[in-house]
Amino acid sequence: MTARPPGAPVASRFSLNQWTTKRWSVAEAVDGCVRHGVEAVGLWRQDVAAQGLDQTVKLVRDAGLRVSSLCRGGFLTSGSAESLDDNRRAIDEAAALEAACLVMVVGGLPGVVPGEPPDTAGDGISRDLAGARERVAEALAVLAPYAGERGVRLALEPLHPMYCADRAVLSTLAQALDLAEPHPAEQVGVVVDTFHVWWDPQVFEQIARAGERIASYQVCDFLHPLPADVLLGRGVMGDGVIDFAPLNRAVAAAGYTGDIEVEIFNAEVWAADPDEVLARVKARFGELVAR
Amino acid sequence: MTARPPGAPVASRFSLNQWTTKRWSVAEAVDGCVRHGVEAVGLWRQDVAAQGLDQTVKLVRDAGLRVSSLCRGGFLTSGSAESLDDNRRAIDEAAALEAACLVMVVGGLPGVVPGEPPDTAGDGISRDLAGARERVAEALAVLAPYAGERGVRLALEPLHPMYCADRAVLSTLAQALDLAEPHPAEQVGVVVDTFHVWWDPQVFEQIARAGERIASYQVCDFLHPLPADVLLGRGVMGDGVIDFAPLNRAVAAAGYTGDIEVEIFNAEVWAADPDEVLARVKARFGELVAR
Numbered sequence: 001m002t003a004r005p006p007g008a009p010v011a012s013r014f015s016l017n018q019w020t021t022k023r024w025s026v027a028e029a030v031d032g033c034v035r036h037g038v039e040a041v042g043l044w045r046q047d048v049a050a051q052g053l054d055q056t057v058k059l060v061r062d063a064g065l066r067v068s069s070l071c072r073g074g075f076l077t078s079g080s081a082e083s084l085d086d087n088r089r090a091i092d093e094a095a096a097l098e099a100a101c102l103v104m105v106v107g108g109l110p111g112v113v114p115g116e117p118p119d120t121a122g123d124g125i126s127r128d129l130a131g132a133r134e135r136v137a138e139a140l141a142v143l144a145p146y147a148g149e150r151g152v153r154l155a156l157e158p159l160h161p162m163y164c165a166d167r168a169v170l171s172t173l174a175q176a177l178d179l180a181e182p183h184p185a186e187q188v189g190v191v192v193d194t195f196h197v198w199w200d201p202q203v204f205e206q207i208a209r210a211g212e213r214i215a216s217y218q219v220c221d222f223l224h225p226l227p228a229d230v231l232l233g234r235g236v237m238g239d240g241v242i243d244f245a246p247l248n249r250a251v252a253a254a255g256y257t258g259d260i261e262v263e264i265f266n267a268e269v270w271a272a273d274p275d276e277v278l279a280r281v282k283a284r285f286g287e288l289v290a291r
Numbered sequence: 292m293t294a295r296p297p298g299a300p301v302a303s304r305f306s307l308n309q310w311t312t313k314r315w316s317v318a319e320a321v322d323g324c325v326r327h328g329v330e331a332v333g334l335w336r337q338d339v340a341a342q343g344l345d346q347t348v349k350l351v352r353d354a355g356l357r358v359s360s361l362c363r364g365g366f367l368t369s370g371s372a373e374s375l376d377d378n379r380r381a382i383d384e385a386a387a388l389e390a391a392c393l394v395m396v397v398g399g400l401p402g403v404v405p406g407e408p409p410d411t412a413g414d415g416i417s418r419d420l421a422g423a424r425e426r427v428a429e430a431l432a433v434l435a436p437y438a439g440e441r442g443v444r445l446a447l448e449p450l451h452p453m454y455c456a457d458r459a460v461l462s463t464l465a466q467a468l469d470l471a472e473p474h475p476a477e478q479v480g481v482v483v484d485t486f487h488v489w490w491d492p493q494v495f496e497q498i499a500r501a502g503e504r505i506a507s508y509q510v511c512d513f514l515h516p517l518p519a520d521v522l523l524g525r526g527v528m529g530d531g532v533i534d535f536a537p538l539n540r541a542v543a544a545a546g547y548t549g550d551i552e553v554e555i556f557n558a559e560v561w562a563a564d565p566d567e568v569l570a571r572v573k574a575r576f577g578e579l580v581a582r
Contacts, residue, residue, distance in 0.1 A: 109532055115516055127534035129489070162453040164490035165515040165532040175492040198420070199455035201466040224456040225406055228519035241400055241456040243418035 010260070010290040015040035015068035017218070017263035018047055020281060021274035026051035028274070030059045036278050040066040040259040043097065045090060057096055068259035069155065069191075069216050070099040075107035076139035077132040077169060083107075087143050094152045100258060101155035101215040102147070103191055106136045108166040114231070115166075132169045137179060140188065148187040155215035156180055157191035160199075162230055173197055173206035180213055189215025192251055193263070195222050195234050198242045207250040214256040218263050219244065219289055227267065234265045237284040244288045260289060301551070301581040306331035306359040308509070308554035309338055311572060312565035317342035319565070321350045327569050331357040331550040334388065336381060348387055358390040359550035360446065360482075360507050366398035367430035368423040368460060374398075378434050385443045391549060392446035392506040393438070394482055397427045399457040405522070406457075423460045428470060431479065439478040446506035447471055448482035451490075453521055464488055464497035471504055480506025483542055484554070486513050486525050489533045498541040505547040509554050510535065510580055518558065525556045528575040535579045551580060 016038050018029045026047050033041050041060065048056045048070070060067055073090040076083055094102040108114075109132055111125035126132065140154070147154050156176040159168035170176055173190060180188040190213050197203050199222075207214070221240030226233040237244060262281045269277055307329050309320045317338050324332050332351065339347045339361070351358055364381040367374055385393040399405075400423055402416035417423065431445070438445050447467040450459035461467055464481060471479040481504050488494050490513075498505070512531030517524040528535060553572045560568055 112515055112532060117514075117516060125532065127532055129534065130537075133492075160452060161490040162451065162517065162521070165513065171490050172492060199452040199462050201424075201463060222456065223408075224403055225408060226453065226521055230453070230517055230521065241403060241416065241418055243420065246421075 008257075011286060012039055013257075013259045014038060014282060014285050014290070015042055015066070015259040015261040016278060016281075017042035017069075017071070017261045018044050019071070020262055020264045020269065021277055022270045024274050026056050027059055030063050030065060032274060032278055033065055034063050036275075036282060038278070038282070039064075040068040040261075042069040042071060042261045042263065043067060043099070044071045045093060048093060048097070053093055053096055060097065066259060067097045067099040068261050069101050069103050070094040070097055072103040072105050072157075073143075073154065074103075074105040074168075077107040077135045078110045079135040079138065084139060084142055087139070088146055091143065091147045091150055091152045091154075095150040099152070101153045101189060101191075103155050103157050103216065105157055105159065106168050106170045107132070108164065108169060112166045115229075129164075129169060136169065140179065140183065144183040144187045148184065153186060153215050154188045155191045156188065157193060158196055160196045172200055172202070173210060174202055177206065177210055177213060185212050189213045191216040191218060192247075193218040193220070194242050194244065194247055195220045198222055198247065204246070204250050207247075207254050211254050214251060214254055214258075216258065216261060217251050217256055218261045219285070220262060220264050223266075232265050232267050234263070236264055236266075236269065236281055237262070237288045248289055260285075299548075302577060303330055304548075304550045305329060305573060305576050305581070306333055306357070306550040306552040307569060307572075308333035308360075308362070308552045309335050310362070311553055311555045311560065312568055313561045315565050317347050318350055321354050321356060323565060323569055324356055325354050327566075327573060329569070329573070330355075331359040331552075333360040333362060333552045333554065334358060334390070335362045336384060339384060339388070344384055344387055351388065357550060358388045359552050360392050360394050361385040361388055361390040363394040363396050363448075364434075364445065365394075365396040365459075367427045368398040369401045370426040370429065375430060375433055378430070379437055382434065382438045382441055382443045382445075386441040390443070392444045392480060392482075394446050394448050394507065396448055396450065397459050397461045398423070399455065399460060403457045406520075420455075420460060427460065431470065431474065435474040435478040439475065444477060444506050445479045446482045447479065448484060449487055451487045463491055463493070464501060465493055468497065468501055468504060476503050480504045482507040482509060483538075484509040484511070485533050485535065485538055486511045489513055489538065495537070495541050498538075498545050502545050505542060505545055505549075507549065507552060508542050508547055509552045510576070511553060511555050514557075520558075523556050523558050525554070527555055527557075527560065527572055528553070528579045539580055551576075
């Protein structure tokens with residue numbers, strides 16, 4: 001990974017999460033970052049696979065980009081061997097990319113498929129939330145040392161509680177830190193994503209508690225009203241209801257000096273010209289995060 | 292209020308929240324309860340006003356029904372005198388109805404209107420979440436004694452965090468209890484609503500902590516996927532992802548012996564025949580709550 005100079009100004013720590021400009025391939029996103037003077041990028045595994053891992057490594061290296069995260073490992077609640085194998089592959093990819101962390105979205109209730117209603121007859125889904133959370137802890141005990149041996153840091157991402165059923169039984173920073181703490185901080189950290197945590201009455205106390213466990217800071221606004229697909233309720237900073245200043249200050253006070261990723265899932269943003277989007281989110285980052 | 296015999300079986304503690312059968316007026320809901328052998332009803336202020344407060348009091352008294360709650364007071368985050376006046380009127384109505392509690396939905400960020408996007412230009416909304424929460428505490432300090440003098444119990448309802456912006460800056464039981472504790476338990480309690488709290492990693496610990504502060508237990512399922520209007524994501528027990536048994540046990544272990552309200556906001560349920568709905572929710576209550 002290209003080293004970030006110590007004490008770098010916040011503006012230089014802007015990172016483009018690739019899915020903010022979802023239509024761009026890895027090669028196009030890398031090119032876009034270079035053209036817009038962006039020093040870091042957050043990549044997604046499926047896009048890296050489409051580009052080819054080796055070629056992606058070469059692209060980001062030649063461009064001098066830092067890989068602020070690889071999205072994503074996780075989906076551990078089934079407790080299956082396949083899930084562990086897939087996460088080992090994700091760790092290997094993060095190692096090859098020298099990514100600052102592998103973002104872990106831990107998964108929802110076993111059998112619940114994002115976007116699909118449960119079969120209320122038979123039933124095919126598990127409602128054992130406590131059990132699902134135990135499966136995550138068990139999988140982490142296997143994966144953390146594997147990641148550590150490869151110099152990869154797992155970043156547990158608490159997701160907004162509205163995704164508890166289908167995407168993450170990990171809903172708060174407090175819970176993520178409880179899960180992380182049995183492991184060395186260089187093996188298991190947490191993601192602070194403004195969209196997911198802004199509402200949490202404990203958020204400032206838990207960011208302070210997190211300290212060096214903060215592996216990634218992701219910024220994006222919470223839209224009101226939410227769109228029909230709540231996954232796409234992420235807005236450009238300033239378009240929603242979040243007050244970024246106190247969150248920025250808390251993350252800085254906790255000692256985080258890494259890249260700050262802008263990650264927007266939003267149908268209108270995805271339909272817009274990616275160059276225009278990148279210019280817009282950079283400007284908003286300057287106004288609401290870097291200031 | 293008609294007294295509930297001590298040690299009454301759980302099935303007899305079923306209460307119909309009026310908005311589960313939203314098409315019914317107060318008179319129709321009371322009649323429906325009598326015909327279906329339901330002993331308690333949760334009423335809504337706007338429907339009580341449409342029926343007339345005095346007539347509602349007479350209807351429920353003549354039918355021998357308990358009023359398990361009046362919905363709702365709250366919307367206190369603006370800090371306005373009008374809001375306090377309206378809540379005093381709500382308390383007076385709850386007193387007249389001898390309701391077991393007045394449910395308090397505390398309100399979202401000032402200026403955010405449910406269902407309407409914020410004006411990103413000017414801007415008209417406040418993003419001061421901490422300030423909004425302080426306004427609630429201040430209003431409560433005024434309203435709790437007023438309620439106490441009239442024998443009314445305010446029931447603070449933490450709402451699912453997806454409603455933080457527009458309906459309740461109160462998102463967890465822990466936060467509700469922190470807010471309630473400066474006041475006598477007979478003046479300020481909390482609502483445990485399965486839809487709002489099922490995801491909370493601290494839910495069992497906080498239900499135990501709540502103890503005699505539990506003023507209302509409301510049951511309803513969390514639908515997956517959520518509908519386009521997330522307010523209507525409440526499902527009949529068994530149609531969603533919640534495991535009711537451990538929540539029922541926790542609320543019972545905390546000492547709650549009051550009525551248990553079924554409150555479903557759901558477009559399909561509202562479109563169905565109210566008699567069929569009442570029969571269905573009673574049956575599901577028997578299977579998933581009373582057992």
